[in-house]
Amino acid sequence: MSQREDLLAGARACLVEKGYHRTTARDIAAVSGSHLASIGYHFGSKDALMNLAALQAQNEWGDAIEAAVRAGAGAGPAQRLRIALEELISSLPRHRELVVATMQAYAQAEFDEGIRHALADAGESARRALAAMLLDRDPGDLDAETVAGVGGAVYATVVGLAVQSVLAPESLPTGEQAAAALRTLTCE
């Protein structure tokens, strides 16, 4: 593995273990077994490296979300959301590191245009993909209102559950509980 890849992996590890704020350039060099000065050479600055590592983790988690929700795609409309939530919620502990890194990215987004743009773009495509899967429609067919409504509501729930899985994993609802709750609130 090149030092460039080592540094990216090390930066992600530090992001998860110490957080954005407490990670120093020397930490990354030590964890990755690379040389301090290579950070500047390969990435320009420590922050650029950290941001890249955080965005990379966010993208991987995005893929994991889509994979989880796709599990419900085969079922009928009534079961689809329940299965998707079930799959998603049970996958959260497994992807804890990705979630933690993604939350670091969220926190930086307000202060770094690049991160904010990348996250906004990823969010837009995630909302469209999620809406398409849950409605069993083609992503290209969806109008903006559906993407905003269905995609936005689902994506918000996913992100909120992820936050909760970091803060208090023991009080996450099960997928069935969450699906039943939403049905109660909307259909009663």
Added chain:
Amino acid sequence: MSQREDLLAGARACLVEKGYHRTTARDIAAVSGSHLASIGYHFGSKDALMNLAALQAQNEWGDAIEAAVRAGAGAGPAQRLRIALEELISSLPRHRELVVATMQAYAQAEFDEGIRHALADAGESARRALAAMLLDRDPGDLDAETVAGVGGAVYATVVGLAVQSVLAPESLPTGEQAAAALRTLTCE
């Protein structure tokens, strides 16, 4: 105003303007018009001050959420969620600073036991309160399953929408869109 209060206000301002990572003790002193060494005297350390300021903002935002959702409490079961979401989503831009500060707290939670506990506690009581308002029941009457299911689902959605309001406010759904989307997904 005492320096203690000034420092708390300054820390929150820095949290919103520069983020946790980029705020220095000297920034806080300058913004608050207090003296550098007062941070140690009143709070023990800079991080302790930052954490307190972040948690304080989170609590205020929690109150704002409850106030918004309570707006739907008078309506019938069918309208309640829609009105609550409407009110909540339209309040997000107004409370942007609180939301940003809260996200800083979320990002630190993984690395600071105190923050994590405080956020977990606040989340638990928020879930209970939200479930009670949306079901029009007494908070004390709710069993754990209902709190986890209804409260957890709603709170997750709220947190997710808040994150979205920071990353890409222009693509937030309206309350009506979100409520209709959830109805479509659960009742169809």
Added chain:
DNA sequence: GGCCGATTTTGACGTACGTACGATCAAACA
């Protein structure tokens, strides 16, 4: 007025930070 605890102010200490610079190295190439 004079004392005493609580607060504010001053100033500085030791350190750990990010980054830059030049040397060194390894491989590709002519």
Added chain:
DNA sequence: TGTTTGATCGTACGTACGTCAAAATCGGCC
């Protein structure tokens, strides 16, 4: 083999950091 190019390494610079000790000031209370 001599040269070039990209990568890695050793190091040190300048600075900005958080914290602390001690002096100065304030505010009640006798």
